[in-house]
Amino acid sequence: MDRDELSRCVETHGKSIYSFCRRLAGDVQEAEDLYQDTFLKAVELRGQIDADENVKSFLLSVCVNLWKNRRRKAAIRLRITGPRTALDGPDAESVPDTARDVENEFLRREDIRAVRSAVAALPDRLRLPVLLFYMEDLKLPEIARILKIPEGTVKSRLFAARKKLKKELQTVLNN
Amino acid sequence: MEYKFDDILYGALEPDLEPPRRLNDKILQKAFQAEAGVSAQSLSDDSFDPDTISDGFSGLAPDSERRDGNSRARFLLRAHAVMLAACLALALWSITALAARHCLTLRQVASGLQDDKLAEAFSGEGAITVNETQVFGNYRITLLGVVSGEAISDYRFSENGVPQSDRFYAVTAIEHADGTPMPDAGDAGYGDEEFMVSPYISGLDPLSYNIVTFGGGYSEFVEDGVEYRLIDTGNVSAFADRTIYIGVSDGTFYKKGPFLFDESTGAIMRNKEYDGVNALFVLPLDSALADSVAAKKLIDSTDAKLSDADGTGTAESETEKAASEWAEQFRDGSGALDKEKLAELCRVLPETVGTFAPDADGVYHFSWRSEEYGGGSGSSSLKYLFPEDSPAGTVVSLGYSYSDGDLSTLCMETLTLNEDGTVTLAVYVPK
Structure with missing residues (x-):
């Protein structure tokens, strides 16, 4: 991968990967680290890109692995028990207009924030499939490969996530 | 409204955040400076990164892996690695793998985890060095030692908003018996080999009383192919008038197979029939450390969690796993x-x-x-x-x-x- 190729790769997939990192990491600094590390790691691993694999899927796979590793990493105190931190900070700062214009004209800014907060509050095992499916538009087999879980489990988790989100968002979405 | 739910999710989660230009420029700069052979040290945003001394860390390696923690702690660790490398150069290759093992002391492990205060505690009189190894299949499990006390770490856990400062710490080293390195944080297999390291107390069923219910956690890192894990939990030294164990078993949470609990005697034993990792170490604690009031407090707090289904990590996870x-x-x-x-x-x-x-x-x-x-x-x-x-x-x-x-x-x-x-x-x- 030469400079131009990497530049094109960043240009093409940067927005998608950056958005994914932001929704995944919550904290902006952590998201930027994850985003940068994803591309740098991808350059290292470029020889492993399968010819049949699309580049975005490969980048997401690298990103998810880095994220999982980071969660387990030495310097991060990993509590086994205790409350999970809600990751609603960064979403409050901006809800770009483009998101409103897309498919759901009735989606108000408040709704978008509510949905994003609810997704951010999901446990990782549900949040990752939701982001890969709804944000990155990946198919179930691709998600299964990236998360290294059976396709059926992806489906179960998506179903469970939808159920949980619906419950969580009932009041907001009925208004 | 329900039939629109998928669309709502698609809409709200649409990728809409542009990465800052400076970030993209930085990626390009780092990737190609590294390829051109510029050292990671000169690429670093900071003036000096001790990591670059010992391992020739590639400039492509994730930034955060170099940036974690304070530099002093990592320098101590890496300085050791430099000295070790120098020693190994003089040694025969045949003993290199063995020499590389058990190279970290309790203090170095705490330093490696950026916990200077705990590193001090591990060097103090209250620390107990054990260095006992048990082998199970392809795993060598070593209990390096323990220390306990009030506010002896740079980190403090809060449970339900209440800071917990009276803590117990133990360090284990887990390695492959065949000498192959344990996967490091950046390796594909990292995290695939899961272990549960926990204190157990005679007379208390380990199913209910373990690191999870004692409000514990852990930190770990891999150095020279050895996975070092520091566990941090409620101060079980209060039970020093009983037998206190450190158990290491495979899997993330407690399961019944590895250890046996004799309800009549309260003894906890290794299950010899178990085909997996079930190391059990007896801690040589001074019974003078026993504190019946603190022990009761810990039991009461654990019981309270056990009676609250939502607050019981173990019960919830075991149930989820079974389901x-x-x-x-x-x-x-x-x-x-x-x-x-x-x-x-x-x-x-x-x-x-x-x-x-x-x-x-x-x-x-x-x-x-x-x-x-x-x-x-x-x-x-x-x-x-x-x-x-x-x-x-x-x-x-x-x-x-x-x-x-x-x-x-x-x-x-x-x-x-x-x-x-x-x-x-x-x-x-x-x-």
Whole structure:
């Protein structure tokens, strides 16, 4: 991968990967680290890109692995028990207009924030499939490969996530 | 509103955040400076990164892996690595692997985890160095030592908003007996080999009283192929008038196989029949450390958590695992369910059976209700429900559920694809 190729790769997939990192990491600094590390790691691993694999899927796979590793990493105190931190900070700062214009004209800014907060509050095992499916538009087999879980489990988790989100968002979405 | 739910998620989660230009420029700069052979030290944003001394860390390696923690702690660790490398250069290759093992002391492990205060504590009089090794299959498990006390770490846990400062710390080293390195943080297999390291107390059933219920956690890192783990939990030294163990078993959470608990004597033993890792070390603690008041407080706090189903990590996870395993056994590999196995091991709840046709947009809206098992509903289209090209008769799971951590309420929602394009929902429960 030469400079131009990497530049094109960043240009093409940067927005998608950056958005994914932001929704995944919550904290902006952590998201930027994850985003940068994803591309740098991808350059290292470029020889492993399968010819049949699309580049975005490969980048997401690298990103998810880095994220999982980071969660387990030495310097991060990993509590086994205790409350999970809600990751609603960064979403409050901006809800770009483009998101409103897309498919759901009735989606108000408040709704978008509510949905994003609810997704951010999901446990990782549900949040990752939701982001890969709804944000990155990946198919179930691709998600299964990236998360290294059976396709059926992806489906179960998506179903469970939808159920949980619906419950969580009932009041907001009925208004 | 419900049928729009998928669209709402798509809309709200659309990738819409542009990465800052400076970030993209930095990626390009770092990637190609590294390829051009510029050292990571000169690439660093900071003036000096001690990591670059010892391991020639590539400039492509993730930034955060170099930036974590304070530099002093990492320097101590890396300085040691430099000295070790120099020594190894003089040694025979045949002993290199062994020499590289057990190179870190308790203090160095704490320093490696950026906890200077704990590193001091591990160098103090209260620390107990054990250095006992047990081997199970391809794993060598070493308990390096323990220390306990009030506010002896740079980090402090809070439980339900209450800071916990009276803590117990133990350090283990886990390595492959055949000398192959344990996967490091950046390796593909990192985290695949899961272990639970926990203190256990004689007289207390380890199923209920373990690192999870004692409000514990852990930190770990891999150095020279050895995985070092520091556990941090409520101060179990208060039980020093009993036998206190450190157990290391495979898996993330406590399970019944590795250890046996004799209810009559209170003794905890290794299960010799267990085919896996079940190291058990007895701590040589001074019984003078026993503190009946603190011990009772720890038990009371643990019991309170155990009586609160939502607050019990162990119980919840064990239940979730059992439920997941139950549901997974019916999958046939293609994403569908094995109908014969389903019929053999489950019964259907007749009141939940219903057939649903798609709406004009091809979306199925299904629901079920049972007095005993509650109910559920969902909407989705065929392509998300069934594997591609599924023939009529294919049965898929929509998921399983149970309420309040109670597996007796476990049930699985299924959909069957019919010849006429409708789907039939049925909820199955274990026979």
